[in-house]
Amino acid sequence: MAELDITRVDKIYHSRKGDVHAVKALALVVKPGEIVALLGSSGCGKTSTLRMIAGFEEVSNGAITLGGKPIHTLPPAARGVAMAFEAYSLYPPLTIGENMSFALKSSKLPQAEQERRVTHMAEMLEIADILNKYPSSVSGGQQQRASLGRALVRDAGLYLLDEPMGQLEPQLRAILRGRIKHYLREHNCTTILVTHDQTEANALADRIAVMEGGVLQQYATPAELKARPANLFTGTFIGEPPMNVFTADVSANADRVSFTVEGGTTLSYPASDISDALRGVLAKTPRIALGIRPHALQLGDGPVKGKVMACQWLGDQTHVAVDVAGRTVVSVSQERVSRATGSDVSLNVAARNLHLFDPASGNAIAHGGTLA
Amino acid sequence: MSQLAIKSLTKSYGAFKVFDGLNLEADVGEIVVIFGGSGTGKTILLRLIAGVEEPTAGAIEIGGHDVSDIAPEHRGVGMAFQNFALFPHMNASENIATPLRAAGADESKVKAGVAKVAKLLKIDHVLNHSPRELSNGQKQRTALARALAAEPQILLLDDPLRNVDAKLRFEMRLELPRLLRQSGATVLYVTQDYKEAMALADRIAVLANGTFVQTATPEDIYVRPATLGVARLFGDPSINTFDTVIETEGGTHVVLGGTRVPVADGYRGFGGREVIFGVRPEAVEIGSAGVEAEVIAVTPLNERTVLLLQTLNGWEFLASLPSSAASIPDAGSKVRASFAAVGTHIFDRQSGERLHG
């Protein structure tokens, strides 16, 4: 259990077609026992970062230290790191059980303890019944669980998980997430997981590092990322369905603050809902990008008016798509609501659920009535 | 008279039977979703209806006529494939024009047809790109446009949103129903995503083990699942299950984690029956009464938080609470869980069928 420090790390891939700057000046600290997720779409640099920490890629610039000791110059085997790969990479001639105990053989643990660990892990991941089978005869989801189990049974200073649950059967995912999180907490495992699935990141991580184009966008807890995204990218990336974004003209005076979006709809709030500091900034900003999360856009009396385009009940929530002056906005309700397609509907949103961004740079100006 | 009917359809490959005696009817303009996991034969079913594969037994009727002897090119069907299947050596416009040209339309009609459907699917600005130059979302729309171009009576869509990124999938999920209704075609839509199924369907046909286990409206499937299997497939996280027995002494109830959990009086007649008690995670209420349990882990999702709970005798179950709920217990705390009636189901342990209480 140790702290991982990534200091101004770059990764540049050289090829005949030109250089690809996959990771740009990344700085990140993972506290001992913390679970961190690297989240982003494909090509954002998260997998390159993980491979640099593991030792399968060289660091072009910068340093990586674990517990104060630089590890970026060491070969992978000497780093004290356990890794679960995206493409399973189980050893074909060994059974699932042998695969999982393989790494333990080089440790100094007694045989009985090794067996206990493997059995316990297999039961936790629901693969106890296939321990005697070979990788080629089990399903993709089972292989993935075996690969994960192989990494977790080891004692390591750092656990690296590359898209660990992507292939899992949907029915198993929720329970396994809970069990894995419990296991990582119990054993105080410092863990970094790479994923493009924000649900997975939200569920498991203490903090999430959102990456795009090789640049770290924001590094914060899931709650903070949701409530206070640092820029438009993070704001629209986190959250399903994605945040509704409008460009709006601002008018702010001592009594009221109003945002007029395309099509003429005006959202108006008493000055008391907006902090003085923010009001000051808004007085000088004629245009902003206004973000409203679908869950915050509520059906009911309100200034946003439009026609229902779709009303879809999904069992535990309802998604309503509304045409507001030619563009589609999405509202999500936790209950079962039904509105006929084509019917008129009003929506409102409280000031505390507004996210304001600079339309040019995308950086956040304010969240929920106070400055970002 | 239905627009599309499948009667006792069977398909085997040698000794391996994919499905046996399937029956389904779809009305004109209806959107029927075929829902099932991978390997259940959904794609094969669409191929049989399109005519590119032959059934082992049974009949397919389009507009009341048996089409078994009619070649695919004459069935009047439009199809969109999971990996788009665009013709790589033609640009987007030519791809979309294919059904119109095959029907022998003259050049002006072809141009008009392509323009109309391209505008509908918002790809008119990339019409002269080759498939290689299109993004996945544009490829998918081009594939859809090609299927729609000749205004077919039957539209077969094979998991068209599968290979499309999450953001676009949301958008399309909201747009597709309107688009499909506008086309007026009878639609068979295949998917493995239950949310997509519920969002798009007039009716859902759940395919499992070679047969349609239940064919009903999304509401019926979710609120009145025919079997445990169906209940498991719809809902995220999946329904919690517990093997128990219905007891009648002192009121109809089951015993969970050492606690009495009352169930509807209507189950009185099943006293002594071995059952599976199922409760959806969103129906689990954390409060001051109910089954004692410890919170093992708290996994926050976007707008809901999922708790992994464990009763004293080791039964693991999940609760899904709105993230905005007043209080969400911490990991390690002891709580009491009760189960709302809507969202609670009792299934026969042998057959898996839902019992009516």
Place this chain on the structure above:
Amino acid sequence: MDHSSSLEKILRSVAITLVLVFFLFPIAWIFLMSLQTNETILRIPPSIAFTPIIDNYTALITGQLRTAAGSLQLNFMQNMFNSVLLSVCSVALSLVLGVPAAYAFARFKFRLGEDIAFTLLSFRFAPALLVLLPLSLYFKTLGLTNTYIGLIWVYQLICLPLILWIVRGYFEDISPDIEYAYRIAGNSWWKTFLKISIPLAKPGIAAAGLLAFIFAWNNFVFALILASADKQPVTVGALAFVTASGIQYGQIAAAIIISITPTLALALYAQRYLVEGLSMGAVKG
């Protein structure tokens, strides 16, 4: 980033040079020989400097060879014509037969399909001498000895397996969904084959055709045994240079250079397709 040291780079260059010299030396030597008279060739010690002459080439083209013993008729241009005719026609026939067959092997899984396919491939492996004697007897009985048709037919043993195996791989790489899409759009099976399957397999068909051409051109034994002088290709025709008045090295060299020129030019021109074809479309774009 190229991590190899300068030493590694030097060693690599030396190795490549050695390989190139090993393979290209005979061709370079023959090219030089073709520009020399017999006396220059046979001189001991061999000299590097000489005055190049094109008499050897003119002799071949005009068909007249002047030797110490007098003038000789050479049929070399006839041989070239035969080579071209035989190779082109064999490849054409094998494409017409082989491409649809390759499609059948790729798309339709029928009983014994793999066995039949492997048998057809085995024709490439079997030594020609195995079948030559029976073949020559058949040919005699059927009256096919020394006919173009007979030779073109026999050349299918060389060309067809290549076409089948390379083009089959290409057809297998085309997703069946693309063909289904074209049919469902309203086109017949035949139109789908012509407009979709064949165009998409074009690189493979071209590569297979080129390879088949090269192998047909280079064939020796079939033409030697089953045909006579007027129908024989250049591979056999070269034997004519072993004359009563001695081996005409200069003309042989010139003949060789002329014979390899078409196939060399084709291979160079189409080398990209050949590499693609030989890897059987294994890497998808």
